[in-house]
Amino acid sequence: MSASSFLVRGRYVLTMAGLAPPHERDRTPGVHLDGVVADGAVLVRDGAVVEVAAYDVLRAEHPDLPVHGDGTGVVLPGLVSTHTHLSEALATGMGSELSLFEWGEGIVGPLGAVLTREDAAEGTALRAVEMLLSGVTTVNDMFCHGHLGSLATLGVVDGLERSGMRGVVSFGPEDVELAEPGTARQGEVVETVMAEHHALAARTATAGLVDFRMGVGTLLGQSDALLAAGVAAAQEHGWAVHTHLAEVREELTTAQHRWGRRTVPHAEAIGLLDVPLVAGHAVWVTESDVAVLARRGVAVAHNPVANMILASGVCPVPRLRAAGVVVGIGTDGAASNDSQDMLGAVKAAALLQKVHHLDAQVVDALDVLTMATIDGARALGLDHLVGSLEPGKRADVVLLQDTVDVAVLHDPVSQVVYGASPRSVRSVWVDGRLVVDDHRCLTVDEAAQVARCRPLVERIAVGSGLRAAGHSVAGGSR
Ligand SMILES: [Zn+2]
Structure with a gap:
């Protein structure tokens, strides 16, 4: 036998x-x-x-x-966690009292500027222990960093392979702060970003359980040049995409100012919905946005704990599901949730809807467990393999x-x-x-991995300036 x-x-x-x-x-x-x-x-x-x-x-x-x-x-x-950021694996507990835009500028930006492939690999292995011990076997990651040319995202594949987890990995770049439109510098930035997407795709080709998606950090965080290059590459290579969409109210007005329309219609107009797309959040969606998501087969990754901790709002989960949109559940990043506990996120998904609608039956346990398993797999196009x-x-x-x-x-x-x-x-x-x-x-020794990560946590806190900015207690990681 x-x-x-x-x-x-x-x-x-x-x-x-x-x-x-x-x-x-x-x-x-x-x-x-x-x-x-x-x-x-x-x-x-x-x-x-x-x-x-x-x-x-x-x-x-x-x-x-x-x-x-x-x-x-x-x-x-x-369980299938449909949205996280392993780029935050070593930065839990930072900026938990900030709103999304403040947190992105104050924490994610400085953090991402110093991340290396080693940080990505070790941080991923560390969080893999936390994910596996909360029942997650598949994770959809978007690694966000601005350390251009470092190819840090490839470390996520290294870490997932060590842990034995199944995963989908992406690089979620933003470049609007890095170069002025139309300059030679912008051309270099776009080229460097696209090279990292290609390098990550090539790396996953040799990883049995890890697939690739092209990441778009946020539409507003990307220049029109980078958005266009990404859409063209996704269409050319048949890449599925992972992005954030309609996460906070500020996104609607900022997009209206920049493009004369909200991010959902803009995503459709530039061709981003022509490829399989999983969109984190979809909190601030109008009725017409919901219709677009349903019609174009966009899947939504709902992140109740992150939405609550950043005070972003309440995703209209029952409305999306009734319209036929596939909705999965994610923990979101280790710094916008402060935990990768998927069971906690599944429970929160039910509780948030119940209290928001003041209706104990608006979603039930089977709804959220479906979202965390087979619908999460559907969202990632993996339901022929896993989810049930x-x-x-x-x-x-x-x-x-x-x-x-x-x-x-x-x-x-x-x-x-x-x-x-x-x-x-x-x-x-x-x-x-x-x-x-x-x-x-069994695959990653928890105590040993914690010890391996301690010096990296310390280096990141100091190197990013987040210690000096008051987001990390001196000696706190030792
Ligand atoms: Zn996110």
């Missing part, structure tokens, strides 16, 4: 497969076991899901296979077990969304490979 074959057993297996669309689902209060297999198991072979069925049945058919899980926990597909536990998909699997958080399972979906924490994550497989076991990351 192949060592790559095994069973993952749970009191419940949440397949996240075969679910009705949001507007067709039975929403009467009570327990719904849509896509749930009680006393179930997942049969994995050679990195793929072969079958999901009752444990007794699978055990009888495969009596010699190793079994993970004692039948008391919850098995679910690996179905025969033929890759085995990205999470087992929650052993802790008080998942001890009581009257409603397993509710318990996962509202009760589970990273403490409950017992085991995680990515592509059939065991990367977390017994609540410990």
